[in-house]
Amino acid sequence: MKRLLLPIGTLAALALGWSQFHQNATDDKPNDNTNWGEYLGGPDRSHYSALTQIAPANVAQLKVAWTYTSPDSGQIQTNPIVVDGVLYGVTPTVQAFALDAATGKEIWKFGDPLKVWHSTSRGVTYWVSGSDKRILYTVGPKLYALDATTGKPIPDFGTNGTADLHDGLGGQAKDKFIISNTPGTLFEDLIVMPVRVSEGPDAAPGYIRAFNVRTGKLVWTFRTIPNPGELGYETWPKEAHKNTDVGAANNWAGMAVDRPRGIIYVPTGSAAYDFYGGNRKGQNLFANCLLALDARTGKRLWHFQAVHHDIWDRDFPAPPNLITVTHNGKKIDAVAQITKSGHVYTFDRVTGKPLFPIREVPVPKSDIPGESSWPTQPVPQKPAAFARQAMTEADINPYSTDRDSLLATFRKIGKRFYEPISKRGSLLFPGCDGGGEWGGAAADPDGILYVNANDIPWIFTMVDAPKDDELAHLSPGQRLYTQNCISCHGPERKGNARSGYPSLANISQRRDRPYVSQIISNGKGMMPGFTALSAEQKQALIAFLFNDEKQEVASSSPYPSKTKEPYLPYKVTGYNKFQDSKGLSAVAPPWGTLNAIDLNTGEYLWKIPLGEDPEMAAKGIRHTGTENYGGPVVTASGLLFIAATKDEKFRAFDKKTGKLLWETTLPAAGFATPATYQVGGKQYVVIACGGVKLGTKKGNQYVAFALP
DSSP states (O other): OOOEEEEEEEEHHHHOOOOOOOOHHHHHOOOHHHHOGGGSTTTEEEEOOOOOOTTTTTTOOOEEEEEEOSSSSSSOOOOOOTTEEEEEEEEETTOOEETTTTTTOOOEEEEOOOGGGGGOOOOOEEEEEEEEEEEEEEEEEEEEETTTTOOOOTTTTTBEEETTTTTTTTTTGGSSSSEOSOEEEEEEEEEOOOOOEETTTTTTTTEEEEEEEETTTTEEOOSSOOOOTSTTTTGGGTHHHHHHHHEEEESSOOOOOOOOTTEEEOOOOOOEESSSOOOOSSTTTTEEEEHHHHTOOOEEEOOOOEEEEOOOOOOOOOOEEEEEEEEEETTEEEEEEEEETTTEEEETTTTTBBOOEEEEEEEEOOSSTOOOOOOOEEEESSSSOSSSSOGGGGGGOTTTTTTTHHHHHHHBBBBTOOOOOOTOEEESSBBBBBBOTOOOOEOTTEEEEEEEEOOOEEEBBBBEOHHHHHHTTHHHHHHHHHHHHHHHHHHHHHHHHTTBBBBOTTTGGGGOHHHHHHHHHHHBTTTOTTTTTTTHHHHHHHHHTOOOOOOOOOOSSOOOOOOOOOOSEESSSSSSSSSSSOOBBBBBBBBEEEEEEEEETEEEEEEEEEEEOOOHHHHTTTOOOOBBBOOOOOOTTTTTOOOOBTTTTEEEEEEOOOEEEEEEEEESSOSHHHHHEEETTTEEEEEEEEGGGGGGOEEEEEEEEOOO
C-alpha cells in the first residue's frame, strides 16, 4: 500500500471546507425530497432519497403509474435523473430524451439511432446557472451540451455543441478508441469525465480531465500514467508515458465529489493490456487507485492503490460512496469504495487514513516468462468480503449433471488467492464482473452500506500470441480475426453466449455490412471499437466474416493500419465463466447476494440471496440468487429498491432486516439502478428495462411505479 498525504495545514483547511464555493446545478436546484437531480441520487453517489411516502407499510400497493417506450430496443443501464418534474434519460441506441416525470410523455429526444452503435449509457448530467440549463452526455467520443428545455445542441459549447474526449490525451491517442458510458461529475463550471478505452496494448491513456461546462474547453488534466518528473513515474518503465504499448489506468465507473471541500474522488481501473504486464513492470501508479483530487485544479491530494501491477482486470467498478460514520466515538466524513473482488475500503475523506486495518499479504508469483507480478496485495481486515474469495471441491455445484467434468477442470487449474493467469488456466473468483459491479452501492446517512454482488467464478488461460510468421499463411481477413477477435469469439466464430460473447457464425444472414462495419469501428455494448484498423483492413475482416474473402496466398505482412498494432508475447483465450455444459455455474449457489454492512463497526447486519434462477426455481430449487447488474436505492422510509436480476423482477426490501416486501415482473430485465422522486405530491420509483444481458429478452421501456 502506498498513500501520500497532504501537509497538516492544508488538511485543516480542507476539513473546514472551502471559503468560496461557487454554486452549480445541485446548489441552484438542490437534490431535495422531490428531485433525483444527479447520477445515483447526488454528488455523494449515495443512491439515497429522503422521501417517505412509499413506506414498508404500503409498498405492496405499488402499481404501474406510466411507461415510456423508446423506438429502439436493447441494453439500458441508465439511472435517469429528475429535475423540476422533468425526467432525463437515454435510449438503448444512446438517444437522450426528456419526459414529463408525472406522465411519461415525451418532451424531446436527441440523436440519430441509425448512426449510433457505440455503447450503452448510464445517464446524463444536468447543469444550471440562472436560465442556462444544460444536459451533458456522450455519444462515442463526443461530449454533447444540449439545451435542457429543447434538447438542441448549444452552439457555443465546443464545436457546434460537442467537445472531443480525445482532448488532452496527446497525439499518440488521437485516433484511439475512447467513449464514456457514465455521466460526468460536476464541480462549479467544470465537468470531470469518466472514459472507457481499449483493454489491449493499443489503449489510449486514461487521464482524468475536467472540461468547462460553458465552453467545452479542457481545463485540467491529471495523468494517471505520469510523465518524467511527476509522482509515480518511477513505478512504470521509462517509456510507458509515451503510450506506444501501455495505456488505460482510466476512470470508467464514475466519481463522487465533496463540493464544500472541493475534493473529487476518482476510482481508476487497470493498466492495459489487462492480463500481461511484462511491458509495464512496476507498481503502476495511478492504475487501480482511489484518487482524491483538488476539484478545481486536478492536483492530487492523496491516493490509495488497491491492486499493485494489476494482471487480473481488477478495476474499481463503481463510484465511491461519501458517507459519515461514527468511529472510535467520533463522527468522521468518510469515503467507501467497493471492489470487483468483493472488498470495501473505507477512508477518512480528508486525510486518506483507513478506518479499518489494511494488510499487505503475500501472493503467488507469476510463472509466465517476462512477467513480474507484485509480491503482495492490500486486503482490508474489515468489513469481511461481501463475495466468496475461494472455492474448494466441496463448493462444486451439486445441481450440475457434469460434476465429474467440473471437478476435473477444477483440479487442473490454479486457484490460490490472487492466482496469476497461467497457461494451465487460473480461477478468478469472484470473476471479472465482480463481486461489486458498475451499479454500485447505496448508503444511508447513518453509515450503512447496501451492496449487491455476483458470486460467479471465471477461468482465464494464457497462450502464446501468434507471431507474424505463424499468420503469414492466412488471408488478410482471417489474420485480422485471429489477432483481434478470436480470443472472445473463438476459432470457429461460435462465440460464448453464456459469458456474453455472441456467435459470429453466419453473421451475414443476420446483419448487413454497414452494421458490422459500424461495430468494428465504434464498438457496441462493452466491446471496444478497433479504431486503429484502416479502411482496407476493415473491408478484409468483413469479407472474412461474410465468407466471401478471396482466398489467395497471403503476403508476409497485412494491410497497413493507421497505427502499428503493439505486439505482446501473450494473450488470454477469452473471458470464460466456469460453467457446465448447460450453462450452470460451476460453484454452488447463491450466485448473487444483497448485503447490508454497518461501516461504523465493519460488521454485517444481514446478507441474503438476490434473485431466483428461473430454471432452478421451476425445479423447486429456490434462493439461488442470480448474476445481477445495476444497483439499489434506499429511502428514509426504510425501503431498499433493486431490480438487477436475471429473473426480470423488481423488488423492495425492508432495509433494516432484508425481508422481501414487494416484487413485480418487469417487461424486460432491469439491468440498471432505479431512481425515486416526487411530482405533484406523489412519489414515483422508475426503472429502465432493457434486458439482453445474461440471455434475457430485449426491452425498450422505462416503467414508473406509484401508490394508487
